[in-house]
Amino acid sequence: MNKNGAAERENSTWQPKIVAFLCNWCSYAGADLAGVSRLKYPANVRIIRVPCSSRVNPQFILRAFQRGADGVLVAGCHPGDCHYVTGNYFTRRRLMLFKRLLEFTGFAPERLKVRWVSAAEGGRFAETIKEMVEELRDLGPNRVMREEK
Amino acid sequence: MPRIGVFVCWCGSNIGGVLDCPAIAKEAASFPGVVFSTDYKYMCSDPGQNLIIEAIREHRLDRVVVASCSPRLHEETFRQVLRRAGLNPYFLEMANLREHCSWVHPHEQEAAQRKAVDIVRRAVAKAARLTPLSPGRIPVTKRCLIIGGGIAGIQAALDVADAGFEVVLVEREPTIGGNMVKLDKTFPTLDCSACINTPKMVAVAQHPRVKLYTYAQVEEVSGYIGNFKVRIRQKAKYVDHSKCTGCGTCWARCPVSVKDEFNLGLGERSAIYIPFPQAVPNKPVIDAAHCRQLTKGKCGVCAKVCPAKAVDYNQQDEIIEVDVGAIVVATGYGLFPWEKVYGEYGYGRYPDVISGMAFERLVNAAGPTGGKIQRPSDGKEPKTVVFIQCVGSRDEAKGKAYCSRICCMYTAKHAHQVLEKIPGARVYVFYIDVRTFGKGYEEFYRRVMEEGAVYIRGRVSKVFQEGSKLIVKGADTLLGEQVEIAADMVVLATGVTPAEGAHDLARMIGIPVDKDGFFQEAHPKLRPVETHTGGVFLAGACQGPKDIPDTVAQASGAAAKVCALLFKDELETNPMVSRVNEALCTGCLACQKVCPYRAIQEAVITERIPGQPPRERIVARVNEGLCQGCGACAVTCRAGAIDLKGFTNDQLLAEVDALCL
Numbered sequence: 001m002n003k004n005g006a007a008e009r010e011n012s013t014w015q016p017k018i019v020a021f022l023c024n025w026c027s028y029a030g031a032d033l034a035g036v037s038r039l040k041y042p043a044n045v046r047i048i049r050v051p052c053s054s055r056v057n058p059q060f061i062l063r064a065f066q067r068g069a070d071g072v073l074v075a076g077c078h079p080g081d082c083h084y085v086t087g088n089y090f091t092r093r094r095l096m097l098f099k100r101l102l103e104f105t106g107f108a109p110e111r112l113k114v115r116w117v118s119a120a121e122g123g124r125f126a127e128t129i130k131e132m133v134e135e136l137r138d139l140g141p142n143r144v145m146r147e148e149k
Numbered sequence: 150m151p152r153i154g155v156f157v158c159w160c161g162s163n164i165g166g167v168l169d170c171p172a173i174a175k176e177a178a179s180f181p182g183v184v185f186s187t188d189y190k191y192m193c194s195d196p197g198q199n200l201i202i203e204a205i206r207e208h209r210l211d212r213v214v215v216a217s218c219s220p221r222l223h224e225e226t227f228r229q230v231l232r233r234a235g236l237n238p239y240f241l242e243m244a245n246l247r248e249h250c251s252w253v254h255p256h257e258q259e260a261a262q263r264k265a266v267d268i269v270r271r272a273v274a275k276a277a278r279l280t281p282l283s284p285g286r287i288p289v290t291k292r293c294l295i296i297g298g299g300i301a302g303i304q305a306a307l308d309v310a311d312a313g314f315e316v317v318l319v320e321r322e323p324t325i326g327g328n329m330v331k332l333d334k335t336f337p338t339l340d341c342s343a344c345i346n347t348p349k350m351v352a353v354a355q356h357p358r359v360k361l362y363t364y365a366q367v368e369e370v371s372g373y374i375g376n377f378k379v380r381i382r383q384k385a386k387y388v389d390h391s392k393c394t395g396c397g398t399c400w401a402r403c404p405v406s407v408k409d410e411f412n413l414g415l416g417e418r419s420a421i422y423i424p425f426p427q428a429v430p431n432k433p434v435i436d437a438a439h440c441r442q443l444t445k446g447k448c449g450v451c452a453k454v455c456p457a458k459a460v461d462y463n464q465q466d467e468i469i470e471v472d473v474g475a476i477v478v479a480t481g482y483g484l485f486p487w488e489k490v491y492g493e494y495g496y497g498r499y500p501d502v503i504s505g506m507a508f509e510r511l512v513n514a515a516g517p518t519g520g521k522i523q524r525p526s527d528g529k530e531p532k533t534v535v536f537i538q539c540v541g542s543r544d545e546a547k548g549k550a551y552c553s554r555i556c557c558m559y560t561a562k563h564a565h566q567v568l569e570k571i572p573g574a575r576v577y578v579f580y581i582d583v584r585t586f587g588k589g590y591e592e593f594y595r596r597v598m599e600e601g602a603v604y605i606r607g608r609v610s611k612v613f614q615e616g617s618k619l620i621v622k623g624a625d626t627l628l629g630e631q632v633e634i635a636a637d638m639v640v641l642a643t644g645v646t647p648a649e650g651a652h653d654l655a656r657m658i659g660i661p662v663d664k665d666g667f668f669q670e671a672h673p674k675l676r677p678v679e680t681h682t683g684g685v686f687l688a689g690a691c692q693g694p695k696d697i698p699d700t701v702a703q704a705s706g707a708a709a710k711v712c713a714l715l716f717k718d719e720l721e722t723n724p725m726v727s728r729v730n731e732a733l734c735t736g737c738l739a740c741q742k743v744c745p746y747r748a749i750q751e752a753v754i755t756e757r758i759p760g761q762p763p764r765e766r767i768v769a770r771v772n773e774g775l776c777q778g779c780g781a782c783a784v785t786c787r788a789g790a791i792d793l794k795g796f797t798n799d800q801l802l803a804e805v806d807a808l809c810l
Binding site: 015017019024028029031032034035036038039040041042043044046047048049050051052054055056057059060063064067068069080081083084085086087090094126 | 219220221245247248249250252253254255256257260261263264267268271659661664681725743745746777778779780781783784785793796798801802804805806808809810
């Protein structure tokens, strides 16, 4: 079955798909806390654990968009709090540039979010996902970068 | 092709109540590489663990996916299960069905079920690409460096040395003892600070396993847990302590007189001096900035009168290098510099407005006044004393947002001392809140109020001199009235700040500081004495404002952590570290610049190409002892020569693909 076609035909049932790269020390723990606190958020997010947000190569984000993700979240420790001292500063700079590149190529840069979520911010994680889902619903399915399968 | 087993846990009803676990297991059986798949009520329980071990043996599994809770909770548990089954423990991948699915999506079961299957698919995709990892082993140097010789450093040094390990204790002042030895009495028991501190100072200095360096500073720290290299600068004392007997002839005869920093400028000392009579070591140093012989080349009195011929004006700074396995940072605190900020309290212009520490010296029997409370301006006994709390603490506009924790209690103690020593004295305390959190503290505070200390809730707006009196204007917010008091002396409860130079030391060792400049602990509740740098521990007020009991408790805690580390002959290293493919590495060393641990070194390799002479080439090389596995280098490498074990490009891309089906 051609899933893309199905999604476009049935726009009312289309659900945005989000891939989230979460750093092990802050944001993954923040997502865990959201769970422990039983905070409800939409089930559209799929989480990949990375040691540090600076491990996220823009290549991974591109691959997610190519394979059909509608949004990508990269989350790490707050600047200054990085478990690896300075990792998230590199993330911040690298992904800011990458976002501009996405924009330049005509791809909606809002589909990529970079957020700082500490291990104590379960609520912030849940809110981030809610916000992203709403924004992506407005943007619609990602068609620009998706590879034809 | 790997043989993957998937084990779906119900976690009782935590997962099983929302998700259809048997259906997940059934679907997982169809994922590439999966040869066995099952579900069970409690996978982490003993029968659950045995179920995994039996399945590994029966189905010859070589990769295991456990779909249960967060890996932050049970990854280590299940790694041990794999080890018991004879598999490499790093052949495990966990799928977080509980925290990331059933607990957060109980209201949309269908979507949650789809998500759960995706989560397991991701884990299977990663599991298929796992490689066996084995931790390296590094030896441990059984010696500990302690930076700071206050009560925290002393306690930690004694505990570690008593456990049988060598300790190197470095103090930058000419004596150990820190801030505590400047205090007169300690709250709430009113026992004399010197009486409990000086015996410990002597004990640590005489301990056979403690090497004490006073008047010395740590200049460089390199290496990693178990294997630090430390450079210590022993500042020139200009006195040979191996000859000196501490007889005191030299400082009695020295013609120089300068303000005495130990007494906060309330007294004077000579240029060759010991900070106070009970100093440890009880031998003098020469203050090079003020010594006439060293600055002008003429004097030499101390050398002439020294019966032991111990004075040596030609002594130079010495560099000492020492290997240690662990480091305890115990640099203590400084006090908020109110003279620079608080204009309304006179910016330090009025001699009778003093800090709490200066009051300690005034009231101390070993202090400049022999324990008599006297006004610095005219030496008269003050009859009315006003104390102002939270000077620099809980004052975001001028000072720091945090509570300094000790000021309420030391002010109560000072109030008591004034009332005790000066008959008929009147004591007023301006406060915001009184925080008496410790054992016996509230009782002490009540006692001081019963003794006659008047507590006024409100801020002081202005202090100014009128004749010989200090007029203190403030508000009593409980009565809603303006208050004006003509005081003889004003004592400010100046807040606690990190010790001077703490930030430079943090940078040198590579530990983070918090927003206020205190050293950051690894976890505020569960790892309060550890830092995020392996092998570096914290003790005392360098981590945050602390009173003496808490400081001593934390110092002993740090010592226990040090001993646990030093008792090991070898340490296992985290195998999830970066690796450089030297064939691809161009030697640009961009990775070196992003590495926060200085774990990437330049190496020269020799390439042999048939028919050509051998050629030398620069490559990057990862020191696995230093690497903490963040992976920043892997992303920075333009040649794609670096990968992170356990989180390889191949594995992460497979996870992305599995989730985006």
